Amino acid sequence: MVGSEARLHRARQARVADRVAAKVADALKADAAFESGSVALSASIAGAAAAAIVDLPVSVRRELSKRQGELARRIRGLVETFGDAAAGGKIALEIPKTVEPSAGEGLGKIVTVEEGARLLGELAVARRLEDWAGPVAGASELQRDFGIARSTLNRWQHAGEVIALLKGTRKHVYPIEQFIDGRPARGIATVAALVSNQRVAWLWLCQPNPMLGGRRPIDLLKQDRADEIIDAAQTYFATQ
Template identity: 65%
Template sequence: MASPNMQIARNARTRVADRVTSKVTDALKSDTAFESGSLALSARIAGAAAEAVLELPAEARRTLTRRQAELVRGVRRLVETFGDERGRRKIELIVPETVERSVGEGLGPIVPEEEGKHLLNELAVARKIEDWAGTVAGASELNRDYGIPRSTLHRWQHANEVIGLLKGTKKHVFPVEQFIDGRPALGISAVIGLAGSHRTAWLWLRQANPVLGGRRPIDLLKQDRIEEVIETAQAYFDPQ
């Protein structure tokens, strides 16, 4: 026979879904984006998820915490699958009795490498690095404005702990946005390793990411949400 304490704990867990559902409903009922039906459904889903998490062993909860970005994507995909109407009317396509065969224009003649580079240069549009990378600064500016020693910056760059972008032929500049409290945000080295280059990594870090709720990965790194960003980067750069 279960002890009174065990029975109390069990009853508390069985009521957690109702409590969470009620709190979510109260929190969102003034939000005009939710209709009554969608509000009730969203609250019920939140309550069921909270109860399921509560019943997991501590180790399983820690694992989910590390993989919460993947979990959120999975929950979203599961909900979206119920949006497919089984009886939805299909678009009827009229297939002609005869089909004209076409092979297209093909790739065109192969040109020598030098000529190809010349043609690409004619099509390329020059852009300032600040146009896509944001505010950047050289080693001297970082030392003057942020007190970052050149030797420290060089060590970070050598260890791939900071994003360094080549400006011109030799000079490297560093996006200022990646720094917090005088040092690069933690997790940048992992993103560089997954992206394969500093330029690609910084382009990805600065773009709003739908998997992260429309937020930019660099902003989350600066909030110490490192594991969430790295998991998202792994799914993007190494989907295998």
């Protein structure tokens, strides 16, 4: 019974962390002072702090409120300590003083616009959304089959907590694999915050990933391994 309560507690904290991280990331994206990598890291730290605070007793929260200056100093000290450790662990590289010049292969054969369009048409293959995204459902189907209220789905979409793919010109559909027990898997919001394009985000989540040993990120999210997937997503997208 205790183990079950602990799992529920961790799951609740994880949901709080995801929601806060997504909202902080949205707020910081418009701030020119933050690079994309700084946005993701700042959002993740804010989410972790909120998750740690949300279930504290009232007396502890009051005491923390009185000591906010000290708390801020400790957080800065912790971050700076990590920065020092990262700098100390860098690998020294031997950089040659001269670099051999290279002309490269050049542009290759230049073709006309018409020929380029023809060649591109031969390479491009029309695919249905379901062929690469997997099973998807609209708001009505999700409410009917999974009990997800349309208002809840809209709230998740506006908060960036769910992947929504445009099908046609106006209708949004939702990959079914992202839902666990009637809500988006933990980590979906953070990955979506790192990638501005929802299609790219879902394509990354549902494709085998060599960085993860050929496993799909969405499968690992369903195993409650969100931290591992978020780290991998930051490696892929935070510097872009």
